[in-house]
Amino acid sequence: MQLVIFFVLAAITTVAGIIMVSADNIARSIYSHVLALLGIAGIYLLLYAEFMAGVQVLVYAGGVSIMLLFALMLTKPAKGVIRALDHPRRVPAFITAVVLFGLLSFSIFQAKWPLKVEPSRVMTPEVIGKSMFADYVLPFEIVSVILLVALIGAVVIGVKGREDTDDEE
Amino acid sequence: MLSLGSQFLVALGMLIGILIILLASMWLERKALAHFQFRLGPMRTGYHGLLQPIADAMKMVVKEMSVPEGVDVILYKTAPFIVFIPAFMVMAVIPFTATIKAADLNMGIFYVMAVLSISTIGYMMAGWSSHNKYSLLGCMRSIGQFVSYELPMGLSVLAVVMMAGTLNLNSIAQAQSCNWNIFRWYIFKQPLAFIIFFIALNAEICRVPFDLPEAESELVAGFHVEYSGMRFALLLMAEYVGLFTLTSICTTLFLGGWYGPPVLPGLVWFFLKTFSLIFILFWTRATLPRVRADQLMSLGWKVLMPAALINVVITGLLIMLKVY
Numbered sequence: 001m002q003l004v005i006f007f008v009l010a011a012i013t014t015v016a017g018i019i020m021v022s023a024d025n026i027a028r029s030i031y032s033h034v035l036a037l038l039g040i041a042g043i044y045l046l047l048y049a050e051f052m053a054g055v056q057v058l059v060y061a062g063g064v065s066i067m068l069l070f071a072l073m074l075t076k077p078a079k080g081v082i083r084a085l086d087h088p089r090r091v092p093a094f095i096t097a098v099v100l101f102g103l104l105s106f107s108i109f110q111a112k113w114p115l116k117v118e119p120s121r122v123m124t125p126e127v128i129g130k131s132m133f134a135d136y137v138l139p140f141e142i143v144s145v146i147l148l149v150a151l152i153g154a155v156v157i158g159v160k161g162r163e164d165t166d167d168e169e
Numbered sequence: 170m171l172s173l174g175s176q177f178l179v180a181l182g183m184l185i186g187i188l189i190i191l192l193a194s195m196w197l198e199r200k201a202l203a204h205f206q207f208r209l210g211p212m213r214t215g216y217h218g219l220l221q222p223i224a225d226a227m228k229m230v231v232k233e234m235s236v237p238e239g240v241d242v243i244l245y246k247t248a249p250f251i252v253f254i255p256a257f258m259v260m261a262v263i264p265f266t267a268t269i270k271a272a273d274l275n276m277g278i279f280y281v282m283a284v285l286s287i288s289t290i291g292y293m294m295a296g297w298s299s300h301n302k303y304s305l306l307g308c309m310r311s312i313g314q315f316v317s318y319e320l321p322m323g324l325s326v327l328a329v330v331m332m333a334g335t336l337n338l339n340s341i342a343q344a345q346s347c348n349w350n351i352f353r354w355y356i357f358k359q360p361l362a363f364i365i366f367f368i369a370l371n372a373e374i375c376r377v378p379f380d381l382p383e384a385e386s387e388l389v390a391g392f393h394v395e396y397s398g399m400r401f402a403l404l405l406m407a408e409y410v411g412l413f414t415l416t417s418i419c420t421t422l423f424l425g426g427w428y429g430p431p432v433l434p435g436l437v438w439f440f441l442k443t444f445s446l447i448f449i450l451f452w453t454r455a456t457l458p459r460v461r462a463d464q465l466m467s468l469g470w471k472v473l474m475p476a477a478l479i480n481v482v483i484t485g486l487l488i489m490l491k492v493y
Contacts (some may be wrong), residue, residue: 018353025241025394027241027244027298028241028243028244031290031294034290036318050275050276050277051279052278053283054279054280054282054283055283057283057284057285057287058279058282058286061286061287061290062283062286062287062289062290063286064316065290066286066290066293066312066316067350069293069297069312070309070312070313070316071292073297073309123337124275124291125275125276125279144427157383159230
Protein backbone atom coordinates (compact mmCIF):
# COMPACT_ATOMS: atom_id res chain seq x y z
CA MET A 1 0.00 0.00 0.00
CA GLN A 2 2.73 2.45 1.04
CA LEU A 3 4.70 1.56 -2.06
CA VAL A 4 1.70 2.26 -4.29
CA ILE A 5 1.13 5.64 -2.62
CA PHE A 6 4.80 6.43 -2.96
CA PHE A 7 4.79 5.70 -6.68
CA VAL A 8 1.65 7.74 -7.22
CA LEU A 9 3.19 10.69 -5.36
CA ALA A 10 6.51 10.27 -7.15
CA ALA A 11 4.73 10.18 -10.50
CA ILE A 12 2.76 13.32 -9.67
CA THR A 13 5.92 15.11 -8.55
CA THR A 14 7.94 14.07 -11.57
CA VAL A 15 5.23 14.85 -14.12
CA ALA A 16 4.56 18.21 -12.47
CA GLY A 17 8.29 18.92 -12.52
CA ILE A 18 8.51 18.09 -16.22
CA ILE A 19 5.50 20.32 -16.97
CA MET A 20 7.09 23.03 -14.89
CA VAL A 21 10.24 23.20 -16.99
CA SER A 22 8.58 22.54 -20.34
CA ALA A 23 5.46 24.74 -20.11
CA ASP A 24 5.66 27.86 -22.23
CA ASN A 25 3.37 29.78 -19.92
CA ILE A 26 5.00 31.06 -16.74
CA ALA A 27 1.81 30.95 -14.70
CA ARG A 28 1.16 27.33 -15.60
CA SER A 29 4.74 26.45 -14.83
CA ILE A 30 4.38 28.04 -11.38
CA TYR A 31 1.19 26.09 -10.72
CA SER A 32 2.83 22.82 -11.68
CA HIS A 33 5.71 23.84 -9.41
CA VAL A 34 3.15 24.06 -6.60
CA LEU A 35 1.89 20.60 -7.50
CA ALA A 36 5.42 19.20 -7.42
CA LEU A 37 6.01 20.76 -4.00
CA LEU A 38 2.77 19.26 -2.71
CA GLY A 39 3.83 15.87 -4.05
CA ILE A 40 7.07 16.16 -2.08
CA ALA A 41 5.06 17.13 1.00
CA GLY A 42 3.06 13.92 0.48
CA ILE A 43 6.29 11.91 0.41
CA TYR A 44 7.35 13.55 3.69
CA LEU A 45 4.02 12.47 5.18
CA LEU A 46 4.67 8.95 3.99
CA LEU A 47 7.97 9.06 5.90
CA TYR A 48 6.14 10.11 9.11
CA ALA A 49 7.71 13.57 8.87
CA GLU A 50 4.45 15.38 9.56
CA PHE A 51 6.09 18.61 10.62
CA MET A 52 8.34 18.71 7.57
CA ALA A 53 5.32 18.18 5.34
CA GLY A 54 3.53 21.05 7.07
CA VAL A 55 6.52 23.34 6.67
CA GLN A 56 6.85 22.31 3.04
CA VAL A 57 3.23 23.24 2.33
CA LEU A 58 3.21 26.41 4.43
CA VAL A 59 6.53 27.85 3.31
CA TYR A 60 7.01 26.58 -0.23
CA ALA A 61 3.61 25.77 -1.66
CA GLY A 62 1.81 28.49 0.25
CA GLY A 63 4.47 31.15 0.64
CA VAL A 64 7.19 31.08 -1.97
CA SER A 65 4.94 30.22 -4.90
CA ILE A 66 2.46 32.93 -3.96
CA MET A 67 5.33 35.39 -3.95
CA LEU A 68 6.34 34.11 -7.39
CA LEU A 69 2.80 34.54 -8.69
CA PHE A 70 2.54 37.98 -7.15
CA ALA A 71 5.76 39.04 -8.79
CA LEU A 72 4.58 37.58 -12.09
CA MET A 73 1.39 39.61 -11.99
CA LEU A 74 3.23 42.79 -11.14
CA THR A 75 5.62 42.44 -14.03
CA LYS A 76 3.54 41.02 -16.83
CA PRO A 77 0.47 42.33 -18.59
CA ALA A 78 -2.53 40.43 -17.36
CA LYS A 79 -3.65 39.18 -20.72
CA GLY A 80 -2.41 35.66 -20.37
CA VAL A 81 -0.17 36.34 -23.34
CA ILE A 82 2.44 33.68 -23.62
CA ARG A 83 6.00 34.52 -24.41
CA ALA A 84 8.04 31.43 -25.11
CA LEU A 85 10.46 30.76 -22.28
CA ASP A 86 13.52 30.67 -24.44
CA HIS A 87 16.91 32.25 -24.35
CA PRO A 88 19.75 32.49 -26.87
CA ARG A 89 22.34 31.26 -24.35
CA ARG A 90 21.42 27.64 -24.79
CA VAL A 91 24.88 26.10 -24.68
CA PRO A 92 25.92 27.47 -21.26
CA ALA A 93 22.49 26.58 -19.95
CA PHE A 94 22.87 23.02 -21.25
CA ILE A 95 26.33 22.68 -19.68
CA THR A 96 25.08 23.99 -16.33
CA ALA A 97 22.16 21.60 -16.42
CA VAL A 98 24.38 18.60 -17.21
CA VAL A 99 26.88 19.50 -14.48
CA LEU A 100 24.10 19.98 -11.93
CA PHE A 101 22.50 16.72 -12.97
CA GLY A 102 25.82 14.94 -12.64
CA LEU A 103 26.53 16.41 -9.21
CA LEU A 104 23.07 15.63 -7.91
CA SER A 105 22.98 12.07 -9.22
CA PHE A 106 26.52 11.48 -7.92
CA SER A 107 25.53 12.58 -4.42
CA ILE A 108 22.25 10.66 -4.61
CA PHE A 109 24.06 7.44 -5.52
CA GLN A 110 26.77 8.08 -2.89
CA ALA A 111 24.34 8.52 -0.01
CA LYS A 112 22.97 5.63 1.95
CA TRP A 113 19.21 5.72 2.04
CA PRO A 114 17.41 4.21 4.99
CA LEU A 115 14.58 2.22 3.48
CA LYS A 116 12.56 2.02 6.66
CA VAL A 117 11.67 4.66 9.19
CA GLU A 118 11.61 3.51 12.76
CA PRO A 119 8.72 5.13 14.60
CA SER A 120 11.11 5.96 17.46
CA ARG A 121 13.02 8.30 15.17
CA VAL A 122 9.96 10.24 14.13
CA MET A 123 10.60 13.95 14.37
CA THR A 124 8.01 15.69 16.49
CA PRO A 125 7.97 19.49 16.72
CA GLU A 126 9.40 19.18 20.25
CA VAL A 127 12.43 17.21 19.06
CA ILE A 128 13.02 19.57 16.14
CA GLY A 129 12.67 22.65 18.33
CA LYS A 130 15.01 21.32 20.99
CA SER A 131 17.72 20.31 18.57
CA MET A 132 17.38 23.56 16.66
CA PHE A 133 17.69 25.81 19.69
CA ALA A 134 20.19 23.69 21.60
CA ASP A 135 22.50 21.84 19.21
CA TYR A 136 22.18 24.00 16.11
CA VAL A 137 21.58 27.42 17.57
CA LEU A 138 24.54 29.04 15.78
CA PRO A 139 23.60 27.93 12.25
CA PHE A 140 20.02 28.91 13.03
CA GLU A 141 21.05 32.41 14.03
CA ILE A 142 23.35 32.77 11.01
CA VAL A 143 20.50 31.78 8.70
CA SER A 144 18.23 34.33 10.31
CA VAL A 145 20.89 37.03 9.89
CA ILE A 146 21.22 36.10 6.20
CA LEU A 147 17.47 36.39 5.81
CA LEU A 148 17.51 39.77 7.52
CA VAL A 149 20.26 40.95 5.17
CA ALA A 150 18.21 39.78 2.18
CA LEU A 151 15.16 41.59 3.52
CA ILE A 152 17.02 44.86 4.05
CA GLY A 153 18.66 44.46 0.66
CA ALA A 154 15.29 44.06 -1.02
CA VAL A 155 14.01 47.18 0.72
CA VAL A 156 17.10 49.16 -0.30
CA ILE A 157 16.75 48.06 -3.93
CA GLY A 158 13.05 48.90 -3.88
CA VAL A 159 13.60 52.36 -2.41
CA LYS A 160 16.40 53.08 -4.88
CA GLY A 161 14.16 52.21 -7.83
CA ARG A 162 11.49 54.52 -6.51
CA GLU A 163 13.90 57.45 -6.15
CA ASP A 164 15.08 56.99 -9.73
CA THR A 165 11.57 57.21 -11.11
CA ASP A 166 10.97 60.30 -9.01
CA ASP A 167 14.00 61.98 -10.56
CA GLU A 168 12.85 61.18 -14.05
CA GLU A 169 9.51 62.73 -13.36
CA MET B 170 -7.90 2.50 13.73
CA LEU B 171 -11.28 2.45 12.12
CA SER B 172 -12.00 0.19 9.18
CA LEU B 173 -12.14 1.74 5.76
CA GLY B 174 -15.92 1.43 5.58
CA SER B 175 -16.60 3.24 8.82
CA GLN B 176 -14.03 5.91 7.93
CA PHE B 177 -15.97 6.46 4.74
CA LEU B 178 -19.20 6.73 6.73
CA VAL B 179 -17.65 9.27 9.09
CA ALA B 180 -16.46 11.32 6.12
CA LEU B 181 -19.88 11.14 4.49
CA GLY B 182 -21.55 12.16 7.73
CA MET B 183 -19.22 15.14 8.06
CA LEU B 184 -19.88 16.13 4.47
CA ILE B 185 -23.63 16.14 5.02
CA GLY B 186 -23.19 17.88 8.36
CA ILE B 187 -21.08 20.63 6.87
CA LEU B 188 -23.55 21.12 4.03
CA ILE B 189 -26.34 21.62 6.56
CA ILE B 190 -24.15 24.05 8.53
CA LEU B 191 -23.36 25.85 5.30
CA LEU B 192 -26.97 26.29 4.31
CA ALA B 193 -27.86 27.28 7.87
CA SER B 194 -25.19 29.96 8.00
CA MET B 195 -26.22 31.32 4.61
CA TRP B 196 -29.82 31.58 5.83
CA LEU B 197 -28.69 33.09 9.11
CA GLU B 198 -26.60 35.69 7.33
CA ARG B 199 -29.45 36.80 5.09
CA LYS B 200 -31.89 36.97 7.96
CA ALA B 201 -29.44 38.70 10.31
CA LEU B 202 -28.47 41.29 7.71
CA ALA B 203 -32.12 41.88 6.85
CA HIS B 204 -33.07 42.46 10.46
CA PHE B 205 -30.10 44.75 11.01
CA GLN B 206 -31.44 46.81 8.13
CA PHE B 207 -35.09 46.72 9.28
CA ARG B 208 -36.11 44.30 6.56
CA LEU B 209 -37.56 40.84 6.83
CA GLY B 210 -35.29 38.98 4.42
CA PRO B 211 -36.48 35.80 2.71
CA MET B 212 -39.97 34.94 3.95
CA ARG B 213 -41.76 32.96 1.27
CA THR B 214 -39.97 29.62 1.02
CA GLY B 215 -40.81 27.69 4.17
CA TYR B 216 -41.20 29.10 7.66
CA HIS B 217 -39.45 32.51 7.65
CA GLY B 218 -37.63 31.53 4.48
CA LEU B 219 -35.96 28.47 6.00
CA LEU B 220 -35.92 26.65 2.68
CA GLN B 221 -34.44 29.62 0.80
CA PRO B 222 -30.84 28.29 0.79
CA ILE B 223 -32.06 24.98 -0.64
CA ALA B 224 -33.91 26.81 -3.38
CA ASP B 225 -30.76 28.84 -4.09
CA ALA B 226 -28.65 25.69 -4.20
CA MET B 227 -31.08 24.06 -6.64
CA LYS B 228 -30.88 27.13 -8.84
CA MET B 229 -27.07 27.02 -8.80
CA VAL B 230 -26.98 23.34 -9.73
CA VAL B 231 -29.18 23.67 -12.80
CA LYS B 232 -27.56 26.85 -14.10
CA GLU B 233 -25.27 26.81 -17.10
CA MET B 234 -21.55 26.92 -16.40
CA SER B 235 -20.34 29.36 -18.98
CA VAL B 236 -16.69 29.55 -19.95
CA PRO B 237 -15.84 33.02 -21.26
CA GLU B 238 -13.60 33.52 -24.24
CA GLY B 239 -9.88 33.92 -23.73
CA VAL B 240 -9.65 32.16 -20.35
CA ASP B 241 -6.96 29.66 -19.54
CA VAL B 242 -9.39 26.74 -19.60
CA ILE B 243 -7.51 24.20 -17.47
CA LEU B 244 -6.67 26.67 -14.72
CA TYR B 245 -10.12 28.27 -14.93
CA LYS B 246 -11.83 24.94 -14.39
CA THR B 247 -9.57 23.65 -11.62
CA ALA B 248 -9.42 26.85 -9.58
CA PRO B 249 -12.78 26.43 -7.74
CA PHE B 250 -11.66 23.01 -6.52
CA ILE B 251 -8.30 24.32 -5.35
CA VAL B 252 -10.19 26.94 -3.36
CA PHE B 253 -12.80 24.56 -1.99
CA ILE B 254 -10.81 21.43 -1.11
CA PRO B 255 -8.36 23.05 1.37
CA ALA B 256 -11.18 24.94 3.06
CA PHE B 257 -12.93 21.62 3.53
CA MET B 258 -9.75 19.75 4.53
CA VAL B 259 -9.42 21.94 7.60
CA MET B 260 -12.64 20.36 8.89
CA ALA B 261 -10.71 17.13 9.46
CA VAL B 262 -8.89 18.34 12.55
CA ILE B 263 -11.59 20.35 14.29
CA PRO B 264 -12.50 18.67 17.58
CA PHE B 265 -16.24 19.16 18.01
CA THR B 266 -16.21 17.24 21.28
CA ALA B 267 -13.74 14.93 22.98
CA THR B 268 -15.03 12.07 20.83
CA ILE B 269 -16.55 13.66 17.71
CA LYS B 270 -13.58 14.48 15.55
CA ALA B 271 -12.25 13.10 12.31
CA ALA B 272 -8.51 13.19 12.89
CA ASP B 273 -6.41 13.80 15.99
CA LEU B 274 -3.28 15.24 14.41
CA ASN B 275 -0.34 16.12 16.62
CA MET B 276 0.39 19.16 14.51
CA GLY B 277 -3.28 20.16 14.31
CA ILE B 278 -3.13 23.95 14.29
CA PHE B 279 -0.01 23.90 12.13
CA TYR B 280 -1.87 21.72 9.64
CA VAL B 281 -4.69 24.26 9.60
CA MET B 282 -2.33 27.13 8.78
CA ALA B 283 -0.55 25.09 6.10
CA VAL B 284 -3.71 23.89 4.38
CA LEU B 285 -5.32 27.31 4.46
CA SER B 286 -2.34 28.76 2.64
CA ILE B 287 -3.06 26.48 -0.32
CA SER B 288 -6.48 27.96 -0.99
CA THR B 289 -4.78 31.31 -1.63
CA ILE B 290 -3.25 29.70 -4.70
CA GLY B 291 -6.76 28.81 -5.83
CA TYR B 292 -7.87 32.43 -5.58
CA MET B 293 -4.84 33.43 -7.59
CA MET B 294 -5.62 30.78 -10.19
CA ALA B 295 -9.25 31.89 -10.47
CA GLY B 296 -8.40 35.54 -10.80
CA TRP B 297 -5.54 35.13 -13.22
CA SER B 298 -7.10 32.60 -15.55
CA SER B 299 -10.39 34.50 -15.89
CA HIS B 300 -8.82 36.94 -18.32
CA ASN B 301 -10.62 39.88 -16.78
CA LYS B 302 -9.12 42.97 -15.20
CA TYR B 303 -11.58 42.98 -12.32
CA SER B 304 -10.75 39.40 -11.42
CA LEU B 305 -7.06 40.09 -11.66
CA LEU B 306 -7.27 43.16 -9.44
CA GLY B 307 -9.44 41.23 -7.00
CA CYS B 308 -7.06 38.33 -6.75
CA MET B 309 -4.03 40.59 -6.38
CA ARG B 310 -5.76 42.34 -3.52
CA SER B 311 -6.69 39.06 -1.92
CA ILE B 312 -3.10 37.82 -2.08
CA GLY B 313 -1.82 41.02 -0.49
CA GLN B 314 -4.45 40.70 2.20
CA PHE B 315 -3.83 37.02 2.91
CA VAL B 316 -0.08 37.44 3.10
CA SER B 317 -0.28 40.40 5.46
CA TYR B 318 -2.88 38.88 7.78
CA GLU B 319 -1.53 35.35 7.88
CA LEU B 320 1.46 36.56 9.91
CA PRO B 321 -0.39 38.26 12.79
CA MET B 322 -2.79 35.33 12.78
CA GLY B 323 0.03 32.83 13.09
CA LEU B 324 1.71 34.87 15.83
CA SER B 325 -1.50 35.15 17.85
CA VAL B 326 -1.95 31.38 17.54
CA LEU B 327 1.65 30.99 18.66
CA ALA B 328 0.88 32.64 22.00
CA VAL B 329 -1.86 30.09 22.63
CA VAL B 330 0.38 27.23 21.54
CA MET B 331 3.07 28.45 23.94
CA MET B 332 0.60 28.38 26.81
CA ALA B 333 -0.87 25.01 25.97
CA GLY B 334 2.53 23.54 25.07
CA THR B 335 1.09 21.58 22.16
CA LEU B 336 0.00 22.01 18.56
CA ASN B 337 -2.76 19.43 18.92
CA LEU B 338 -6.15 21.15 18.81
CA ASN B 339 -7.70 18.50 20.99
CA SER B 340 -5.11 19.03 23.73
CA ILE B 341 -5.40 22.81 23.39
CA ALA B 342 -9.11 22.51 24.08
CA GLN B 343 -8.49 20.14 26.98
CA ALA B 344 -6.06 22.62 28.52
CA GLN B 345 -9.05 24.94 28.89
CA SER B 346 -11.33 22.33 30.46
CA CYS B 347 -13.68 23.87 32.95
CA ASN B 348 -16.96 23.44 34.73
CA TRP B 349 -18.18 26.75 36.02
CA ASN B 350 -14.79 28.41 36.05
CA ILE B 351 -14.85 29.69 32.49
CA PHE B 352 -11.85 31.90 33.27
CA ARG B 353 -9.71 28.96 32.23
CA TRP B 354 -10.54 29.82 28.61
CA TYR B 355 -7.64 31.38 26.80
CA ILE B 356 -9.70 34.39 25.81
CA PHE B 357 -9.27 35.61 29.41
CA LYS B 358 -5.57 34.83 29.55
CA GLN B 359 -4.81 35.99 26.01
CA PRO B 360 -7.29 38.78 25.26
CA LEU B 361 -4.90 40.55 22.89
CA ALA B 362 -4.21 37.37 20.95
CA PHE B 363 -7.95 36.77 20.67
CA ILE B 364 -8.60 40.25 19.29
CA ILE B 365 -5.74 39.94 16.80
CA PHE B 366 -6.87 36.48 15.76
CA PHE B 367 -10.44 37.60 15.30
CA ILE B 368 -9.51 40.61 13.17
CA ALA B 369 -7.11 38.52 11.09
CA LEU B 370 -9.79 35.85 10.72
CA ASN B 371 -12.19 38.46 9.43
CA ALA B 372 -9.58 39.52 6.90
CA GLU B 373 -8.73 35.95 5.90
CA ILE B 374 -12.30 35.15 4.95
CA CYS B 375 -12.71 38.56 3.22
CA ARG B 376 -15.79 39.65 5.07
CA VAL B 377 -17.01 43.16 5.22
CA PRO B 378 -14.67 45.57 6.72
CA PHE B 379 -12.01 43.63 4.77
CA ASP B 380 -13.86 42.55 1.65
CA LEU B 381 -11.61 44.44 -0.74
CA PRO B 382 -10.96 41.43 -2.98
CA GLU B 383 -14.62 41.34 -3.90
CA ALA B 384 -15.63 44.96 -3.39
CA GLU B 385 -18.80 45.13 -5.46
CA SER B 386 -18.72 48.86 -6.04
CA GLU B 387 -15.19 48.82 -7.43
CA LEU B 388 -14.52 45.35 -8.78
CA VAL B 389 -17.96 43.91 -9.62
CA ALA B 390 -17.23 40.70 -7.71
CA GLY B 391 -13.46 40.36 -7.65
CA PHE B 392 -11.85 37.08 -8.55
CA HIS B 393 -15.11 35.24 -9.22
CA VAL B 394 -16.60 37.69 -11.73
CA GLU B 395 -16.40 35.20 -14.57
CA TYR B 396 -17.70 32.17 -12.70
CA SER B 397 -21.24 30.91 -12.97
CA GLY B 398 -23.34 27.90 -12.07
CA MET B 399 -21.83 25.16 -9.92
CA ARG B 400 -18.31 26.56 -10.15
CA PHE B 401 -19.51 29.81 -8.65
CA ALA B 402 -21.39 27.80 -6.04
CA LEU B 403 -18.14 26.04 -5.11
CA LEU B 404 -16.37 29.37 -4.60
CA LEU B 405 -19.29 30.63 -2.53
CA MET B 406 -19.38 27.44 -0.49
CA ALA B 407 -15.65 27.69 0.12
CA GLU B 408 -16.27 31.10 1.61
CA TYR B 409 -18.88 29.81 4.03
CA VAL B 410 -16.87 26.70 4.87
CA GLY B 411 -13.97 29.04 5.64
CA LEU B 412 -16.25 31.11 7.83
CA PHE B 413 -17.31 28.07 9.81
CA THR B 414 -13.91 26.37 10.05
CA LEU B 415 -12.05 29.50 11.11
CA THR B 416 -14.62 30.44 13.73
CA SER B 417 -14.55 26.89 15.09
CA ILE B 418 -10.76 27.04 15.23
CA CYS B 419 -11.18 30.30 17.12
CA THR B 420 -13.63 28.57 19.48
CA THR B 421 -11.16 25.77 20.08
CA LEU B 422 -8.20 28.07 20.63
CA PHE B 423 -9.76 30.78 22.75
CA LEU B 424 -13.22 29.80 23.94
CA GLY B 425 -12.45 26.39 25.37
CA GLY B 426 -13.84 24.29 22.54
CA TRP B 427 -16.63 22.07 23.81
CA TYR B 428 -16.05 22.92 27.49
CA GLY B 429 -18.56 25.02 29.34
CA PRO B 430 -20.75 25.05 32.45
CA PRO B 431 -22.28 21.56 32.67
CA VAL B 432 -25.81 22.60 31.88
CA LEU B 433 -25.54 21.78 28.18
CA PRO B 434 -23.77 18.93 26.37
CA GLY B 435 -20.36 19.65 24.82
CA LEU B 436 -21.49 19.64 21.21
CA VAL B 437 -24.15 22.26 21.97
CA TRP B 438 -21.57 24.45 23.69
CA PHE B 439 -19.27 24.14 20.70
CA PHE B 440 -21.89 25.17 18.20
CA LEU B 441 -23.25 27.88 20.49
CA LYS B 442 -19.82 29.49 20.73
CA THR B 443 -19.03 29.08 17.05
CA PHE B 444 -22.32 30.51 15.90
CA SER B 445 -21.98 33.42 18.34
CA LEU B 446 -18.68 34.24 16.67
CA ILE B 447 -20.30 33.88 13.24
CA PHE B 448 -23.08 36.19 14.40
CA ILE B 449 -20.52 38.78 15.51
CA LEU B 450 -19.03 38.60 12.02
CA PHE B 451 -22.46 39.22 10.46
CA TRP B 452 -22.93 42.07 12.89
CA THR B 453 -19.64 43.70 11.87
CA ARG B 454 -20.66 43.23 8.26
CA ALA B 455 -23.90 45.10 8.85
CA THR B 456 -22.22 47.84 10.88
CA LEU B 457 -18.83 48.76 9.46
CA PRO B 458 -17.91 50.29 6.09
CA ARG B 459 -15.15 48.80 3.96
CA VAL B 460 -11.59 49.90 4.75
CA ARG B 461 -9.32 51.35 2.08
CA ALA B 462 -6.45 49.28 0.73
CA ASP B 463 -3.81 51.43 2.46
CA GLN B 464 -5.72 51.30 5.76
CA LEU B 465 -5.87 47.53 5.44
CA MET B 466 -2.12 47.27 4.93
CA SER B 467 -1.21 49.68 7.71
CA LEU B 468 -3.56 47.95 10.14
CA GLY B 469 -2.02 44.60 9.30
CA TRP B 470 1.64 45.55 9.33
CA LYS B 471 1.81 48.52 11.70
CA VAL B 472 -0.75 47.58 14.34
CA LEU B 473 -1.55 43.86 14.39
CA MET B 474 1.97 42.62 13.60
CA PRO B 475 3.80 44.54 16.38
CA ALA B 476 0.96 43.87 18.81
CA ALA B 477 1.14 40.14 18.09
CA LEU B 478 4.94 40.13 18.47
CA ILE B 479 4.75 41.99 21.77
CA ASN B 480 2.08 39.56 22.90
CA VAL B 481 4.36 36.61 22.14
CA VAL B 482 7.21 38.21 24.09
CA ILE B 483 4.97 38.96 27.08
CA THR B 484 3.53 35.46 27.02
CA GLY B 485 7.04 34.02 26.96
CA LEU B 486 8.04 36.16 29.95
CA LEU B 487 4.95 35.19 31.91
CA ILE B 488 5.54 31.51 31.21
CA MET B 489 9.17 31.89 32.28
CA LEU B 490 8.09 33.62 35.49
CA LYS B 491 5.61 30.77 36.02
CA VAL B 492 2.63 33.11 36.20
CA TYR B 493 0.74 30.91 33.72
